[in-house]
Amino acid sequence: xxxxxxxxxxxxxxxxxxxxxxxxxxxxxxxxxxxxxxxxxxxxxxxxxxxxxxxxxxxxxxxxxxxxxxxxxxxxxxxxxxxxxxxxxxxxxxxxxxxxxxxxxxxxxxxxxxxxxxxxxxxxxxxxxxxxxxxxxxxxxxxxxxxxxxxxxxxxxxxxxxxxxxxxxxxxxxxxxxxxxxxxxxxxxxxxxxxxxxxxxxxxxxxxxxxxxxxxxxxxxxxxxxxxxxxxxxxxxxxxxxxxxxxxxxxxxxxxxxxxxxxxxxxxxxxxxxxxxxxxxxxxxxxxxxxxxxxxxxxxxxxxxxxxxxxxxxxxxxxxxxxxxxxxxxxxxxxxxxxxxxxxxxxxxxxxxxxxxxxxxxxxxxxxxxxxxxxxxxxxxxxxxxxxxxxxxxxxxxxxxxxxxxxxxxxxxxxxxxxxxxxxxxxxx
Numbered sequence: 001x002x003x004x005x006x007x008x009x010x011x012x013x014x015x016x017x018x019x020x021x022x023x024x025x026x027x028x029x030x031x032x033x034x035x036x037x038x039x040x041x042x043x044x045x046x047x048x049x050x051x052x053x054x055x056x057x058x059x060x061x062x063x064x065x066x067x068x069x070x071x072x073x074x075x076x077x078x079x080x081x082x083x084x085x086x087x088x089x090x091x092x093x094x095x096x097x098x099x100x101x102x103x104x105x106x107x108x109x110x111x112x113x114x115x116x117x118x119x120x121x122x123x124x125x126x127x128x129x130x131x132x133x134x135x136x137x138x139x140x141x142x143x144x145x146x147x148x149x150x151x152x153x154x155x156x157x158x159x160x161x162x163x164x165x166x167x168x169x170x171x172x173x174x175x176x177x178x179x180x181x182x183x184x185x186x187x188x189x190x191x192x193x194x195x196x197x198x199x200x201x202x203x204x205x206x207x208x209x210x211x212x213x214x215x216x217x218x219x220x221x222x223x224x225x226x227x228x229x230x231x232x233x234x235x236x237x238x239x240x241x242x243x244x245x246x247x248x249x250x251x252x253x254x255x256x257x258x259x260x261x262x263x264x265x266x267x268x269x270x271x272x273x274x275x276x277x278x279x280x281x282x283x284x285x286x287x288x289x290x291x292x293x294x295x296x297x298x299x300x301x302x303x304x305x306x307x308x309x310x311x312x313x314x315x316x317x318x319x320x321x322x323x324x325x326x327x328x329x330x331x332x333x334x335x336x337x338x339x340x341x342x343x344x345x346x347x348x349x350x351x352x353x354x355x356x357x358x359x360x361x362x363x364x365x366x367x368x369x370x371x372x373x374x375x376x377x378x379x380x381x382x383x384x385x386x387x388x389x390x391x392x393x394x395x396x397x398x399x400x401x402x403x404x405x406x407x408x409x410x411x412x413x414x415x416x417x418x419x420x421x422x423x424x425x426x427x428x429x
Contacts, residue, residue: 001423002035004137006127006147009043009057014249014282015313017340018167021201021225022143024340028226028416037135039127041147058127059112059120106180109172113187115149124150128157139423145169145198145213148191155194161426164192166200166209167337171253173212189214196426199223199419202359205337221422226412227343234349234403235323237395242274244385245325245350247313247341248281248332252290255331255355260294261378262329264301266385275389277303280310280321281341322348326395327388329353331376335360343410346370346402351395353384366409369402 007022026036040057111118118124131137131154140154142164151162173184192198198215200206200222209215244263248254256279263277283291291309298307310321328345335358342352342363352370354360364370373384388395 001139001420001427002037002135002137003029003139003141003423004037004039004131004135005141005143006039006041006150007143008147009040014284015247015280015341017248017338018143020340021165021167024225024227024412025416025419028228028412029420031413032416032420034420037137039131039135056130058130059123106176106184109146109176109184110180110187112146113149113184113191115151115191116153118149124153128153132158138427139163141165142195145188145192145209146172148188148195151191151194161423162195163197163199163422163426164195166198166205168205170208170212171334171336185212192219195219196429197221197422199422201225201338202362204359204362208337223418223422224410224415225338225340225343226410226415227340227347227406228412229347229403229407232322232344232347232349233319234347234399237326237349237392237399240324240326241276242272242389243276243278243325244389245321245328245345246277246279246281246330247318247321247328247345248330248339249287250279250281250283250291251287253333254281255329255333255376257290257294258331258333258376258378258381259329260297262331262381262385263307264297264303265378265382267301267303267306269386272386272389275385276306276308278308278310278321278325280313280318282311282313318344319348322350325350327351327353327370327385329381329385331355331381332358333376334358335376338363342367342370343406346399347406349399349403351388351398351402353381353388355381367402367405369398369405371398 005022005026007019009019026038029036037055039055041059043057112120116124127150131140138161140160140162142148142150142162145164145166146169148164154160154162173181176184192213192215197219198221200209200220201224203222206220206222246256246259250256266272266275298304313321322345328341328350329352330339330341331354335355338359345352346367346369352364354364354370354372355376356372356374357376361372364372371384371388373380
């Protein structure tokens with residue numbers, strides 16, 4: 001089977017769980033003998049595994065923004081457009097403020113969902129031409145529902161199976177101004193009629209989407225995220241110091257302030273004076289002021305020497321991070337559809353401590369590799385960390401359960417087979 005995965009890139013400036021989800025699935029699908037093509041949109045893909053000379057970045061973020069905001073840019077010479085879509089320009093854009101922010105991009109989101117009726121119709125035709133003439137896949141897989149504006153023209157031109165993953169679309173849409181929010185959900189429902197099947201990443205998020213989009217139940221086929229446990233090297237808890245970890249984009253929405261406040265509360269207790277905090281996961285320009293606020297709080301609490309901000313978070317550096325922390329918390333303010341960092345942590349033998357929000361309870365209950373602490377407040381998180389950070393036996397028990405749980409329920413190869421089953425079921429209809 002030949003599958004084209006259309007993936008919005010993050011440019012690699014922060015830990016992008018959705019990008020990594022797609023990359024891990026693509027690798028597993030290839031291991032099963034399928035031919036898979038990464039098709040990047042907006043920015044280069046997280047792990048930069050594709051070759052821009054072989055598969056170009058479609059809907060380049062700089063071009064996209066200029067054409068939406070300034071009609072004169074819709075008639076640029078081809079060589080100028082090519083320069084704006086170059087890898088160096090797009091990677092620079094990824095580091096700038098606003099490159100991954102919904103606020104202020106409502107009109108562009110709507111235009112993208114309008115597909116051939118939007119301001120990006122030329123880019124849409126370029127993408128569909130390339131898919132039809134160069135890629136020639138059996139299945140088109142859209143990474144998320146914000147790409148549904150592509151579906152009608154793909155169906156019309158190629159008469160091909162189109163599937164769409166669902167993960168955290170609400171985070172993007174709910175951040176918009178009120179006057180746009182419902183219009184976007186309505187457009188996604190309308191454009192979803194051209195999709196054969198939706199693949200939410202958790203049962204929780206399947207239910208959450210039903211509250212926002214009109215999607216027939218028969219079109220929903222949940223498939224969990226997955227990792228390969230063989231990619232991670234667990235380290236015994238007893239060989240680690242009392243360090244709490246954070247692995248995600250360093251932003252307000254992902255709850256970093258909650259964790260910082262909880263750590264400061266924890267350290268006020270003399271019995272926990274040796275506990276340290278390690279933070280990694282990258283950032284964008286939008287996050288700099290927020291990070292400065294957190295560092296100021298830490299300084300005022302006189303804890304600078306016990307908080308470590310780690311810039312590198314890819315490859316071997318992420319394994320070093322897992323080797324150095326006893327537990328991890330990413331207390332996302334409103335929860336989320338899954339959180340790939342949970343599987344990476346648990347596969348590395350690091351228990352998760354998460355609020356009772358989103359899919360966190362579902363993942364923790366299924367895996368056994370962590371604890372849920374109730375309301376997402378610093379006081380609650382601090383108490384949960386107190387109970388665990390020095391309890392070697394309990395931490396190791398959770399670590400062992402997490403490793404076993406990942407292998408049993410979140411193995412990427414098993415999940416990829418489920419994904420193929422979804423493809424084949426639709427192809428054989």
